[in-house]
Amino acid sequence: MTDRTTELVGYPDVAAAAGRIAGIAVRTPLLPCPWADPDRPLWIKAECLQPTGAFKIRGAVNALACLSPEQRERGVVAVSSGNHAQAVAYAAARFGIPALIAIPEGSAPNKVAATEALGAEVVRVPAAEREQAARSLAAERGRTLVHPFDDPRVIAGQGTVGMEIAAQAAEQGVTVDTVLVPVGGGGLISGIAAALDELIPEATVLGVEPEFAADAQQSLRTGTRTAWPVEDTWRTIADALRASSVGELTWRHIQALVDDILAVPEDAIRFAVRVLAFQSHLVVEPGGATAVAGYLAHRAELPPGRTYVAVVSGGNVDADIYLDLLD
Known part of the structure; x- marks a missing residue:
């Protein structure tokens, strides 16, 4: 794989990543949703069941x-509000690599504690300065920066989610028409879209993000990559999706391979968490439930007679917040 960010990640990169992550990341199930609209059958890819509770382990291990x-x-060195932090810490421990994680102030305490428990050194940094702080730490210590999304190795690792969706759908005799993917920095949707472009090229790929952090939707619909202020994106309960903008590399993937991006209100995300708990028996964090929220909130706009897959990207939710969401 090339490190030049002028080129998009391709299916061969994703296939190579699948070999590297085998035995560390797991093949998560593709689950039917009997509770969904029968005119719009829904399946969920349960990435909340990864060893670190989120899809991020795939990109971290590959990188x-x-x-x-x-x-x-x-x-x-990595920078993350939680899920990428845990993934890098876990992968680093498996490979025997020292890891330092720059975690923005105000991040979920449960994710910070989990990262420290995995043996990584944690440094708290201002949220608005998190990426520059991580780059400075990497330079000071002579370490490699593992970006949470704007890295071709990370994107290729996340693309293995798309590989598995295609393989599991074929195994179960399911024709996948539309795949809904949560969007924060864009690494997951970039990788999935790259894989599906080869494996199910006729499938529609839709991103879903909170209305409070809808920079990717604005970017795609205006044709200009746009950043939102931290004070805006940090309003959403979906802490995993608070990136101020998609990356330069992920933006090129989104422009080339993603059909549209939907935005959902906070109430829809909260409702999706409850549906996944009581109907699909899965513990899911708000960011992880956002693609399902997109399916539920925009169901009337989604064409009937098509089969939908929603990626449930993570389950690392604070216990107190989770109890509040279920109330």
């Missing part, structure tokens, strides 16, 4: 597996 022996010895 670290690609490091040279010298880079592994020096260690890595």
Whole structure:
């Protein structure tokens, strides 16, 4: 795989990543939803069942597996509000690589604690300065920065979700027409779209994000990559999707491969968490439930007679917040 961000990640990159992550990331189930609209059958890809509770383990393992022996010895730096932090910490522990994680102030305490428990060094940084702080730490310590989404190795790893969707749908005799994917920085949807472009090219790929952090929708519909202020995106309960903008590399993937992006209100995200708990028996964090929220909130606009897959991207939710969501 090339490291030049001028090129898009392709299916061969995703297939190579699948080999690298095997045995660490797991093949999560593709589950039918009997509770969904029978005119719009829904299946969910349950990435909340990964060892670290979210899809991020795929990209983190692939990125670290690609490091040279010298880079592994020096260690890595990552920046994340939680799920990527846990994924890098877990992968680093598996590979014996020192890991430092820059976590924005105000991040979910349960995710910070989980990252520390995995053995990573945690540094708290201002939310508005998180990426620059991580780059500075990487430079100071001579370590490799593992970006949460704007890295071709990370995108390729996330693309294995799309590979599995295609394979599992074929195994179960399901024709996939539309795939809904939560969007924060855009790494997951970029990788999935790259895989499906090869495996199910006729499928529609839709992003879903909170209305409070709908920078990707605005970007795609205006044709200009747009950043939202941190004070706006941090209003959403979907803490995993609070990126101020999609990345430069993920933006190119979204422009080339994504059909549209939907935005959903906070109440729809909360409702989706409850539906997944009581109807699909899954513990899901708000960001992880956002694609299902897109299906439920926009159901009337989604064409009938098509089969939908929603990616449930994570389940790392604070216990107190979860109890409030279920109330």
